Amino acid sequence: xxxxxxxxxxxxxxxxxxxxxxxxxxxxxxxxxxxxxxxxxxxxxxxxxxxxxxxxxxxxxxxxxxxxxxxxxxxxxxxxxxxxxxxxxxxxxxxxxxxxxxxxxxxxxxxxxxxxxxxxxxxxxxxxxxxxxxxxxxxxxxxxxxxxxxxxxxxxxxxxxxxxxxxxxxxxxxxxxxxxxxxxxxxxxxxxxxxxxxxxxxxxxxxxxxxxxxxxxxxxxxxxxxxxxxxxxxxxxxxxxxxxxxxxxxxxxxxxxxxxxxxxxxxxxxxxxxxxxxxxxxxxxxxxxxxxxxxxxxxxxxxxxxxxxxxxxxxxxxxxxxxxxxxxxxxxxxxxxxxxxxxxxxxxxxxxxxxx
Numbered sequence: 001x002x003x004x005x006x007x008x009x010x011x012x013x014x015x016x017x018x019x020x021x022x023x024x025x026x027x028x029x030x031x032x033x034x035x036x037x038x039x040x041x042x043x044x045x046x047x048x049x050x051x052x053x054x055x056x057x058x059x060x061x062x063x064x065x066x067x068x069x070x071x072x073x074x075x076x077x078x079x080x081x082x083x084x085x086x087x088x089x090x091x092x093x094x095x096x097x098x099x100x101x102x103x104x105x106x107x108x109x110x111x112x113x114x115x116x117x118x119x120x121x122x123x124x125x126x127x128x129x130x131x132x133x134x135x136x137x138x139x140x141x142x143x144x145x146x147x148x149x150x151x152x153x154x155x156x157x158x159x160x161x162x163x164x165x166x167x168x169x170x171x172x173x174x175x176x177x178x179x180x181x182x183x184x185x186x187x188x189x190x191x192x193x194x195x196x197x198x199x200x201x202x203x204x205x206x207x208x209x210x211x212x213x214x215x216x217x218x219x220x221x222x223x224x225x226x227x228x229x230x231x232x233x234x235x236x237x238x239x240x241x242x243x244x245x246x247x248x249x250x251x252x253x254x255x256x257x258x259x260x261x262x263x264x265x266x267x268x269x270x271x272x273x274x275x276x277x278x279x280x281x282x283x284x285x286x287x288x289x290x291x292x293x294x295x296x297x298x299x300x301x302x303x304x305x306x307x308x309x310x311x312x313x314x315x316x317x318x319x320x321x322x323x324x325x326x327x328x329x330x331x332x333x334x335x336x337x338x339x340x341x342x343x344x345x346x347x348x349x350x351x352x353x354x355x356x
Contacts, residue, residue, distance in 0.1 A: 023041075023043040023200075023201065023249050023250075023251065023254065023285075023287060023292065023300055024040060024041055024042050024043055024104075024106045024107065024199075024200065024201065025040060025041050025198075025199070025200050025254045025255075025258050025282065025285040026038070026039065026040035026041075026104060026106065026171055026197075026198065026199035026200070026258070027039050027040070027197060027198055027258050027261070027262040027278060027281060027282065028173055028179055028196075028197025028198070028262065029197075029262060029265055029268070029274050029277060029278055029281075030177065030267060030274070031267055031268045031269065031270060031271060031273070031274050032267040032268065032269050033269075034177070035175070035271055035274070035309075035310065035311040036100075036173060036175055036177060036310045036311070037268075037271065037274040037275055037277075037278050037307055037308065037309060037310065038096075038102045038103070038104075038173045038197075038307070038308045038310060039275075039278035039279070039281075039282055039305070039306060039307035039308065040094060040104050040106075040199070040282075040305070040306060041282050041285050041286070041287075041302050041304075041305045042084075042093065042094070042302070042303050042304050042305070042306075043287055043300050043301060043302050043303065044300065044301075044303055045294075045298040045299060045300050045301070046298075047303065048086040048087060048093075048303060049086065049087055049088065050084045050085060050086050050093065050303065050304060050345055051084070051085055051088065051342040051343060051344060051345060052082065052083070052084060052315070052317070052328055052342060052343040052344075052345055053081075053082070053083060053084065053085040053090065053092060053095075053340055053341075053342050054080070054081070054082045054328070054330070054333050054337075054340060054341045054342075054343075055077055055080060055081045055082075055090065055092075055133075055137060055340045056077065056080050056333075056334065056335055056336055056337040056338070056339070056340065057077055057078065057079065057080050057098075057335050057336055058076050058077060058336065059076065059077040059137070059339070059340060060074070060075075060076050060077075061074070061075050061076070061077065061090075061130075061133065061134070061137065062074045063125065063126030063127065063130050063134075063157070064126075064127065064130075064157050064160070065117055065122055065125060065155060065157055066117055066155055066156050066157045066158075070122060071123070072117070072122060072123065072124075072125040072126050072127075072155065072157070073123060073124055073125060073126045073134070073152065074123070075134065075137070075138060077137035077138070078137060078138055079097040079098045079099055079101075079136065079137055079138070079139075079140070080097065080098045080330060080333070080335040081095050081096065081097045081098075081133075081136045081137055081330070082095055082096060082313070082315045082328055082330040082333065083095020083096065083136070083306075083315060084304070084306060084315075084317065084345070085342070087159075088342075089159075090133075090340050091129060091130050091132075091133045092105075092132050092133050092136060093105050093132070094132075094306055095132070095136050095308075095315065096136070096308045096310060096313055096315060096330065097136045097137065097139075097140075097313075097330075098313060098330060098331065098335065099140040099141070099174075099175075100174065100175035100310040100311060100313060101135070101136060101139060101140055101141065101142075101145075101172060101173070101174050101175075101310075102136075102172070102173050102174075102308045102310050103132055103135060103136065103170055103171055103172035103173060104132065104170060104171060104199070105128075105129065105132050105168050105169075105170050106168065106169055106170060106171065106199055106200065106201055107167060107168060107201050107202075108167045108168050108169040108183065108201060108202055108204075109167045109201070109202055110167070110202050110203075111167070111169075111183070111185055111202050111203060111204050112128070112165075112167035112168055112169060112183070112184060112185070113184060113185050113186045113187055114127075114128060114154050114155055114156045114165070114184050114187065115153045115154050115155060115156075115184065115187045115189075116153075116155075116156075116187065117153055117155045117156075117157075121153040122153075124151065124152055124153055125152065125153040125154070125155045125157075126152065126153075126154065126155065126157070127154070127155050127156070127157035127158070127159075127166075128154050128155075128166065128168045128170075128184065129159055129166050129168060131152075131154055131170065131182070132170050132172075134152075135149075135170075135172055139172075140174075141174045141176065141178070142172060142173070142174045142176075142178035142179070142180045143174075143178070145172055145180060145182075146180065146191055149182065149189065149191065150189060154184050154189070169181065169182060169183040169184075169205075170182050171194065171199040173197065173310065174310075175310045175311060178193070179193070179194035179195070179196075179197045180192065180193060180194060181194045181199065181205045183204055183205060185204060190204070190205075190206075192205045192206065192209075196209075196212075196259050196262070196263070197262065198255055198258045198259050198262060199255075200251040200252075200254045200255045200258065201251035202251055203251075203252075208251075208252065208255045211252055211255070211256065212255075212256065212259060214256075215244070215245070215246075215256050215259075215260070217244070218241065218242055218244065218245055218256075218260050219241040219242070220241055220242065220260075220264040221241045222235050222238055222239065222240045222241050223235050223240040223241055223243070242260065245257060245260055249287055249291065249292045249300075254285060257284065257285070258281075258285070261281045261284060262281060265277055265281065271309045271311055271312060271314075272309075274309075275307045275309060275316055275325075278307040279305065279307060279316075279318070279325070282305050282307075285302070286302045286305070287300055287301050287302050288301060288302075289301045301320065302320060303319065303320055304317055304318065304319045304320065304345060305317065305318055312329070312331070313329065313330040313331050314327050314328070314329050314330070315327065315328050315330070317345060319345050319346055321346060321349060322345075322346060322347055322348075322349050323349065324349070324350055326345075326347070328343065
């Protein structure tokens, strides 16, 4: 086994055997002019070696099959895409295309179950970890994704160099404000419109939506004074309307917290204001080392956080070791280049001394 593949194998084996630690959170915001920002965190217990990836138009993509001895779906990119990858792959974990369609992969352990590949559907098959890449290079709207996705077979093909199947689901958003959650459970495709625009991990999306009913008492408005037995009681400060908001790192609690914060957020006047707003919200989901540890002592932590200006096709990000925001403008890139290009996400952290 080549050295790089061996590293990938060991990394993903560790990840899959500790999948309860994988705690990503996604939100969807809009500006007062009805433009949209999609943002997410990415958590693992080790560095995924993510890079910024730009895939040009007409780039030829080939999916692998579970046996890896024949090709699956082959397609050419209709749209250029910018986003983040993992382990030097030409596939996206998160990203946006030149039409403004954006989305991300999220872990879905214990529930993901993909479709069987036969000689009849092999050439229309691809693994779940390549599905976001296909969507972003092929589709312009959520409606188009809904139309085209049932024509594909999403297989159990593994990531090169490892033997376990990655349990994933994904979300896509379009600039018109539509959001779609895509899940494969027991070999069946489920597509859920997502009016909340929120995404976390297991259980399935319908369960999370039902669970919201347990928290409909939450409000950003502080509770009013209440008189009991002639004594007037007042809240102990601002924020009492959110009393009972779950603060732990489990996917159900993060889903409720992300829903509460994103729904309470006032419409930002500009795209960059919405980007800043998204990062402020996602600060509440930043997992520090040592706060989420599995039975083997592995600690989950936030590797990077991203936010996408869907109108202007700008991918913003910061990393665990670099708080400064960085951005890459897709429409300023060479969209008809011959090959994808990558940029490092990590750079030296800058601390500005005052007075300067």
